[in-house]
Amino acid sequence: MSTPNASSVAPPEGGRRGLFRRRPAAGTPAAAARDRRRSKQHRRLANVAGLMAALVLTGVGYSALAPGASAADDSTGNPSNAVEAGRELYTRSCITCHGDNLQGVEGRGPSLIGVGEAAVYFQVHTGRMPLVRQEAQAPERPPIFSEEEIEQLMAYIQENGGGPTLPSGDLRAGDLAEGGELFRLNCAQCHNFAGKGGALSSGKRAPSLEEANDMVIYSAMLSGPENMPVFGDNQLTPEEKRSIINYVQTLKAQHDPGGASIGRVGPVAEGLVIWVVGIGALLFGIFWMGTKA
Amino acid sequence: MATNTVPGPRVGQPTSLAGKAAFEVDDRLIVAGPVRRTLNKVFPDHWSFLLGEIALYSFIVLLLSGTYLTFFYDASMKEVVYDGTYAPLRGIEMSAAYESTLNISFDVRGGLLMRQMHHWAALLFVASIVVHLLRIFFTGAFRRPRETNWFIGITLLVLAMLEGFAGYTLPDDLLSGGGLRIFSAVFLSIPVIGTWVYFTVFGGDFPGEVIIGRLYILHVLIIPAILLALIALHLLILVKQKHTQFPGAGRTEHNVVGNRLFPTFAAKATGLLFIVFGLCAGLGGLVQINPIWLLGPYNPAQVTAGSQPDWYIGFVDGGARIFPPWEIVLWGYHIPPVFWGALGLPGLMFGALAIYPVLERVLTKDTASHHLLQRPRDVPVRTSLGAMAITAYVVLWISGGNDLIADKFDLSLNAMIWFGRIGFLLLPPIAYWATYRICIGLERHDREVLEHGIETGVIRRLPSGEFIEVHQPLGPVDAHGHGELAYGGASVPKKMNQVGGARRAIRGFFTPIEEPAEVQRQAEVEARGLESEQASRELTGSGRPSEGGRPSEGGRPSEGGRPQDPRD
Numbered sequence: 112m113s114t115p116n117a118s119s120v121a122p123p124e125g126g127r128r129g130l131f132r133r134r135p136a137a138g139t140p141a142a143a144a145r146d147r148r149r150s151k152q153h154r155r156l157a158n159v160a161g162l163m164a165a166l167v168l169t170g171v172g173y174s175a176l177a178p179g180a181s182a183a184d185d186s187t188g189n190p191s192n193a194v195e196a197g198r199e200l201y202t203r204s205c206i207t208c209h210g211d212n213l214q215g216v217e218g219r220g221p222s223l224i225g226v227g228e229a230a231v232y233f234q235v236h237t238g239r240m241p242l243v244r245q246e247a248q249a250p251e252r253p254p255i256f257s258e259e260e261i262e263q264l265m266a267y268i269q270e271n272g273g274g275p276t277l278p279s280g281d282l283r284a285g286d287l288a289e290g291g292e293l294f295r296l297n298c299a300q301c302h303n304f305a306g307k308g309g310a311l312s313s314g315k316r317a318p319s320l321e322e323a324n325d326m327v328i329y330s331a332m333l334s335g336p337e338n339m340p341v342f343g344d345n346q347l348t349p350e351e352k353r354s355i356i357n358y359v360q361t362l363k364a365q366h367d368p369g370g371a372s373i374g375r376v377g378p379v380a381e382g383l384v385i386w387v388v389g390i391g392a393l394l395f396g397i398f399w400m401g402t403k404a
Numbered sequence: 405m406a407t408n409t410v411p412g413p414r415v416g417q418p419t420s421l422a423g424k425a426a427f428e429v430d431d432r433l434i435v436a437g438p439v440r441r442t443l444n445k446v447f448p449d450h451w452s453f454l455l456g457e458i459a460l461y462s463f464i465v466l467l468l469s470g471t472y473l474t475f476f477y478d479a480s481m482k483e484v485v486y487d488g489t490y491a492p493l494r495g496i497e498m499s500a501a502y503e504s505t506l507n508i509s510f511d512v513r514g515g516l517l518m519r520q521m522h523h524w525a526a527l528l529f530v531a532s533i534v535v536h537l538l539r540i541f542f543t544g545a546f547r548r549p550r551e552t553n554w555f556i557g558i559t560l561l562v563l564a565m566l567e568g569f570a571g572y573t574l575p576d577d578l579l580s581g582g583g584l585r586i587f588s589a590v591f592l593s594i595p596v597i598g599t600w601v602y603f604t605v606f607g608g609d610f611p612g613e614v615i616i617g618r619l620y621i622l623h624v625l626i627i628p629a630i631l632l633a634l635i636a637l638h639l640l641i642l643v644k645q646k647h648t649q650f651p652g653a654g655r656t657e658h659n660v661v662g663n664r665l666f667p668t669f670a671a672k673a674t675g676l677l678f679i680v681f682g683l684c685a686g687l688g689g690l691v692q693i694n695p696i697w698l699l700g701p702y703n704p705a706q707v708t709a710g711s712q713p714d715w716y717i718g719f720v721d722g723g724a725r726i727f728p729p730w731e732i733v734l735w736g737y738h739i740p741p742v743f744w745g746a747l748g749l750p751g752l753m754f755g756a757l758a759i760y761p762v763l764e765r766v767l768t769k770d771t772a773s774h775h776l777l778q779r780p781r782d783v784p785v786r787t788s789l790g791a792m793a794i795t796a797y798v799v800l801w802i803s804g805g806n807d808l809i810a811d812k813f814d815l816s817l818n819a820m821i822w823f824g825r826i827g828f829l830l831l832p833p834i835a836y837w838a839t840y841r842i843c844i845g846l847e848r849h850d851r852e853v854l855e856h857g858i859e860t861g862v863i864r865r866l867p868s869g870e871f872i873e874v875h876q877p878l879g880p881v882d883a884h885g886h887g888e889l890a891y892g893g894a895s896v897p898k899k900m901n902q903v904g905g906a907r908r909a910i911r912g913f914f915t916p917i918e919e920p921a922e923v924q925r926q927a928e929v930e931a932r933g934l935e936s937e938q939a940s941r942e943l944t945g946s947g948r949p950s951e952g953g954r955p956s957e958g959g960r961p962s963e964g965g966r967p968q969d970p971r972d
Contacts, residue, residue: 291492291700362698382718385524400454
């Protein structure tokens with residue numbers, strides 16, 4: 112739409128210079144006044160035209176440089192554009208609580224300086240951010256942003272705040288048994304022995320790892336979201352993190368040799384089963400026998 | 405065989421092979437009398453009398469499955485490195501106890517099934533004891549002369565809980581180690597002697613190297629032996645004192661109405677035995693319990709979220725969770741809050757249970773012997789006390805699992821704790837009041853039906869224009885039309901169907917097992933006054949001392965009602 116418009120506006124600019132050359136001879140106050148009026152109109156016209164031209168240029172430049180649907184694969188290859196797009200997304204969805212310079216807003220959201228792309232990946236990929244409402248803890252839900260938009264946000268935060276970055280390679284490349292030992296030492300006290308999650312104080316909780324993929328677990332360890340402590344590379348080396356992920360994912364995929372797992376949450380579920388199923392069935396049984404007497 | 409020492413054939417000599425064998429046995433052991441008396445023992449046929457038997461049969465499952473587990477279990481805290489079937493633990497240091505339990509689960513044939521059956525049967529054992537206890541409590545079966553058996557029952561419950569706790573600890577996994585740690589803290593919290601008790605039990609710093617071995621011998625020898633002896637005593641006293649029974653037609657303080665041990669009751673009991681076995685095997689085979697391989701070996705530096713005891717210790721855990729963090733100093737001794745929650749509360753509960761029969765006897769001044777049960781509604785105070793105790797117990801129970809409830813139902817854990825604290829104080833009195841009102845209401849309705857008869861649903865308009873509902877009196881009425889029947893402690897019929905107002909229901913629990921036409925014919929026969937049902941029931945003198953301590957004169961109808969010798 113913009114290109115023909117721009118060309119149609121351009122000729123009056125040349126005409127204005129011609130008018131100025133012809134008119135000075137008139138000299139009368141009325142003519143002068145008309146000239147001033149007309150020149151004002153011309154300036155207005157010129158301003159509009161300039162603005163339009165700038166917009167057109169920006170639009171053309173954007174459409175040429177910004178990643179379109181067909182150019183999605185190139186977005187990671189061109190970081191500065193991803194950063195720009197990330198800024199757009201940030202301005203639209205995050206700025207209210209995290210501030211215009213990632214510095215955070217008192218009473219709404221924390222500073223994002225130093226959290227790195229790992230935190231962005233965890234929070235946005237698990238749908239915790241953008242936050243639905245302020246409560247004890249952000250609940251997990253389907254992500255709002257697409258994978259591509261998450262990458263753009265990650266790029267923007269990484270560029271402007273810095274911090275831990277996402278790992279690459281096989282995230283399960285670690286020793287299974289060692290991962291189990293580390294899991295029981297560092298994770299089980301909140302996430303339960305089988306990663307089923309548990310309650311924390313005041314409505315906060317350690318979520319179940321049932322839905323978590325490798326990268327989510329890794330980025331959670333790196334960034335320490337919500338109440339979780341940060342497990343930096345000094346606390347758990349990348350190899351140890353991969354061992355833990357290996358253990359968690361192996362456990363999740365593992366069959367229960369004893370039968371129905373009843374939630375893998377320990378004796379509370381077992382007590383429920385014995386009272387509801389066990390005693391229930393037997394009371395039914397003896398009642399039945401009683402009617403046979 | 406020296407024929408000259410045995411008299412020749414005479415009348416009554418057995419002719420069949422089995423009869424001859426039995427004769428030979430009796431000739432040597434002289435058991436015919438006692439065996440006949442035992443086989444003729446009469447059991448009431450109310451379903452609630454089978455609750456204690458569920459406990460007995462699950463105990464048998466426990467003995468059998470537990471014996472199998474001892475073949476493969478190694479009660480040692482020696483450090484070993486696992487190199488077995490379960491890959492995620494290979495190369496991990498663990499105790500020999502944990503390793504042998506892993507081997508039972510993965511390498512011993514039938515081991516996992518046996519472990520799971522054993523655990524489910526243990527949960528069932530304690531649960532059925534509790535249900536049995538509630539039945540005894542609410543029907544007043546603990547009254548004189550049965551206080552001793554009540555007390556033995558309470559002891560059995562406490563021992564069963566200790567036995568369960570010891571068994572819970574034996575696998576030495578992360579959960580059982582956490583439980584042991586709490587147990588050690590409870591020991592330490594005992595004023596004055598806590599430290600000494602702790603070191604006596606653990607023989608050193610936590611966890612030490614002896615505790616698993618000690619708990620093992622407690623679990624497989626000492627407590628089961630005491631349990632077995634007490635169960636035997638429990639049953640002997642039961643046989644000696646005879647069963648209680650619910651009041652009803654033909655039932656008095658001096659007889660027991662029901663079925664003989666052989667064959668009817670033996671068939672029922674065997675059936676129940678197999679039902680309990682089947683349930684334990686079914687749960688053991690289909691539902692996973694205590695997956696120790698997921699929990700990992702115990703390491704005092706580790707703990708898992710949602711560490712809970714088995715259900716029967718849950719109320720102790722709940723008490724410890726909701727007790728406020730008050731550091732109380734008494735006579736210069738500091739008593740930590742865990743003492744009140746974990747020892748004070750169970751001590752109070754079992755203490756109250758143990759002395760309750762004496763308490764009730766003293767407070768009601770009822771010192772007579774009772775063999776007929778009471779309906780819970782007829783003793784509103786006791787029933788309400790029971791409801792109050794159950795409510796308090798359930799609040800503690802919920803509090804024992806409050807973290808899981810908070811997690812699964814999206815609640816705040818803090819809110820759950822305050823629910824426990826306030827609920828423990830507030831809900832029991834409410835339960836008392838509500839139960840009391842319900843009991844009184846039911847009692848009054850019984851009296852009303854006895855006085856005015858059953859509401860027939862037939863509305864009649866009197867010539868004056870007044871509408872009345874026709875009532876069916878249950879018995880003879882006085883000049884005012886009021887029933888003259890007194891309340892006998894038995895269930896009062898309240899529907900016309902229960903007094904023959906309609907054809908009786910077609911029998912069959914799952915599907916009809918009789919023809920409606922046949923039922924109709926029977927009803928007609930009964931209407932002509934021929935009793936068909938009660939003939940098969942036996943009314944039996946129990947030989948229980950009646951007035952003046954003299955044996956009952958009543959013999960069985962089949963013996964022509966002749967007086968019998970005292971049986972016991």
